[in-house]
Amino acid sequence: MKSTKFWQTIFIGLVLCSIVVPAFSASVNQTNEDFIAETFANQVPKSKVVWMKDDLRPAIANILGHEYAGLRIRYWQQEQRTAWILDEIGKESPITFGVIITMGKVEQVKVLAYRESRGGEIQQRAFSRQYADAELSEQKLDRHIDGISGATLSVRAMTSVVTLALYLTKFINQTE
Amino acid sequence: MTPFRKTGLALSLMVAASASHAAPPTNEEIWALLQQVQQQLSDVQQQNKQLKVENQTLKVKVDQTEQTANSAHETAEAVAEATESAVKSASTSKTTIGGYGELHYNNLEGQNGAKDKDEIDFHRFVLFFGHEFNDNLRLFSEFELEHALAGNGDDKPGEVELEQAYFQYDLNDQHRVSAGVFLTPVGIINETHEPNTFYGVERNNVEKNIIPTTWWEGGAMLSGELPQGFSYDAAVTSGLKVKSSNYAIRGGRQKVAEADAKDFAYTGRLKWTAIPGIELATSLNYQEDITQGLDATAGSAMMWETHAVINKGAFGLKALYATWDLDGTGPADIGADEQTGWYIEPSYKVNDQVGLFSRYSLWDNQASNSTDSEYTQWDIGVNWWIDPQVVVKVDYQDQSAPTGSEKEQDGFNVGVGYQF
Numbered sequence: 001m002k003s004t005k006f007w008q009t010i011f012i013g014l015v016l017c018s019i020v021v022p023a024f025s026a027s028v029n030q031t032n033e034d035f036i037a038e039t040f041a042n043q044v045p046k047s048k049v050v051w052m053k054d055d056l057r058p059a060i061a062n063i064l065g066h067e068y069a070g071l072r073i074r075y076w077q078q079e080q081r082t083a084w085i086l087d088e089i090g091k092e093s094p095i096t097f098g099v100i101i102t103m104g105k106v107e108q109v110k111v112l113a114y115r116e117s118r119g120g121e122i123q124q125r126a127f128s129r130q131y132a133d134a135e136l137s138e139q140k141l142d143r144h145i146d147g148i149s150g151a152t153l154s155v156r157a158m159t160s161v162v163t164l165a166l167y168l169t170k171f172i173n174q175t176e
Numbered sequence: 177m178t179p180f181r182k183t184g185l186a187l188s189l190m191v192a193a194s195a196s197h198a199a200p201p202t203n204e205e206i207w208a209l210l211q212q213v214q215q216q217l218s219d220v221q222q223q224n225k226q227l228k229v230e231n232q233t234l235k236v237k238v239d240q241t242e243q244t245a246n247s248a249h250e251t252a253e254a255v256a257e258a259t260e261s262a263v264k265s266a267s268t269s270k271t272t273i274g275g276y277g278e279l280h281y282n283n284l285e286g287q288n289g290a291k292d293k294d295e296i297d298f299h300r301f302v303l304f305f306g307h308e309f310n311d312n313l314r315l316f317s318e319f320e321l322e323h324a325l326a327g328n329g330d331d332k333p334g335e336v337e338l339e340q341a342y343f344q345y346d347l348n349d350q351h352r353v354s355a356g357v358f359l360t361p362v363g364i365i366n367e368t369h370e371p372n373t374f375y376g377v378e379r380n381n382v383e384k385n386i387i388p389t390t391w392w393e394g395g396a397m398l399s400g401e402l403p404q405g406f407s408y409d410a411a412v413t414s415g416l417k418v419k420s421s422n423y424a425i426r427g428g429r430q431k432v433a434e435a436d437a438k439d440f441a442y443t444g445r446l447k448w449t450a451i452p453g454i455e456l457a458t459s460l461n462y463q464e465d466i467t468q469g470l471d472a473t474a475g476s477a478m479m480w481e482t483h484a485v486i487n488k489g490a491f492g493l494k495a496l497y498a499t500w501d502l503d504g505t506g507p508a509d510i511g512a513d514e515q516t517g518w519y520i521e522p523s524y525k526v527n528d529q530v531g532l533f534s535r536y537s538l539w540d541n542q543a544s545n546s547t548d549s550e551y552t553q554w555d556i557g558v559n560w561w562i563d564p565q566v567v568v569k570v571d572y573q574d575q576s577a578p579t580g581s582e583k584e585q586d587g588f589n590v591g592v593g594y595q596f
Contacts, residue, residue: 029349069263069264070260070263071255071256071259071260072256072260091274092272092274092304092306093272093308115308115311117306117314117316117344118367118368120401120407121407121449123401124405124449124450126405126450126451126452127449127452130452144489145452146452146453146487146488146489147452147453147487148449148452148453148455152373152564153564156564
């Protein structure tokens with residue numbers, strides 16, 4: 001009995017000690033600025049905006065499954081590469097994604113900040129690698145993404161955002 | 177043509193040419209012509225002056241238009257920024273509300289003395305409240321009403337429960353600590369049990385009777401991500417307090433309601449999700465004293481659980497095994513020193529909205545004695561997701577009770593559930 005109490009105390013002590021460990025930033029994996037700087041090897045192009053005008057709004061609402069709550073979307077473009085930073089709610093909180101589109105295909109999608117209480121597995125590289133080289137197919141992603149149990153909504157958010165980035169890149173390249 | 181004719185033609189042409197050639201102009205004629213030209217020149221100069229003035233006016237106007245356009249552009253930018261930040265602060269509230277609920281219709285026939293079950297029941301109505309204090313600290317809670325009506329009396333079969341209420345603090349990007357009432361990190365549906373996340377109207381009997389889902393305790397937990405796709409949870413919490421009549425695990429949940437905490441419980445889980453679509457996990461739970469010291473013939477207990485969840489394309493598979501090992505002569509005497517169960521559940525998504533499943537379950541709360549106390553069950557059914565968060569479920573169950581009692585319930589269930 002006495003030894004059990006001893007180990008009990010040790011366990012609780014260890015847990016408390018770990019609280020003292022200095023806490024850095026929140027669950028922010030990379031700041032938006034760092035993502036853009038890394039994407040363009042520190043030669044960051046001037047950002048531009050896409051205005052949510054008439055015919056663009058319904059197309060975007062169709063992709064996201066809801067209206068886009070904003071007037072314009074910012075992007076960075078250099079030659080064939082376009083970078084987007086988009087927020088989308090998983091279950092309760094917004095997840096910040098960074099998406100790079102190159103020649104109409106997904107080069108990379110990264111979770112920049114994750115705030116949900118569950119489903120953090122989408123941050124793993126093996127998961128986001130499923131989106132590599134994905135293309136647009138009739139306003140949808142050209143492939144099925146294997147989900148994670150307990151994270152269906154986070155996966156949906158990532159898929160919507162990647163599809164949106166592909167669609168917007170196509171849109172801006174057409175209208176230029 | 178003869179040479180004569182040619183010359184004649186040439187001569188007549190020369191005469192015609194010289195005839196059109198007027199006589200050299202007189203001085204008056206030249207003067208008049210000059211004056212005409214001068215007038216024309218003067219007119220052109222006048223027009224030129226006028227054009228210059230108009231041009232200047234146009235230039236000024238163009239400049240003004242450009243300025244107006246620039247200023248309009250700046251205004252639009254300012255309006256956009258202001259609107260966006262207003263929308264953002266309105267929509268990203270730090271407090272979130274969510275919930276889930278399920279209505280069940282059970283049509284089960286009791287065999288060999290078991291009761292029939294013909295019921296419509298709003299099995300669970302749950303509200304989630306969450307709040308973000310800052311980027312590192314959040315609160316999450318789950319408040320539940322079971323069976324619609326709670327209180328004293330047989331006509332009030334319900335329960336009001338606090339299933340979760342914990343703070344979560346991020347130590348850094350990979351590790352976090354939670355404190356409060358939270359779900360024990362074991363099993364497949366213990367933590368993820370919203371109706372649209374599993375097949376079958378009722379929760380499966382293996383997790384229900386062995387784990388025992390839904391199982392929550394009060395205490396502290398350290399969780400985090402490790403390299404190579406591993407993640408862990410380590411918790412120290414309040415423990416179970418089973419009844420000495422049968423030492424059945426499910427009856428031992430104290431639900432943190434003035435829970436007897438003479439003896440604690442420790443849980444550890446390791447999960448692997450490196451391959452998308454695959455989750456493998458294993459948990460160990462150690463109970464210091466399964467009756468919180470009330471029964472001297474019982475002592476500590478240990479649970480081992482392991483499971484796999486696989487989702488590849490349209491195919492799905494869930495498999496789980498859980499076993500309890502209880503110390504002491506009390507449980508051993510009635511064979512409850514081993515309580516075990518497992519199930520396997522293959523499923524197939526016909527399309528995005530419809531999924532079919534089948535499940536074979538086996539569980540035994542008195543596994544170690546020779547008396548047959550083993551239950552098995554076959555389930556087959558369909559889930560129809562009207563929306564990813566709203567589901568209609570139908571399933572058929574065929575139970576097999578232990579030989580001897582054979583009391584079982586077979587029939588079908590229909591359920592409607594939502595999550596938001």
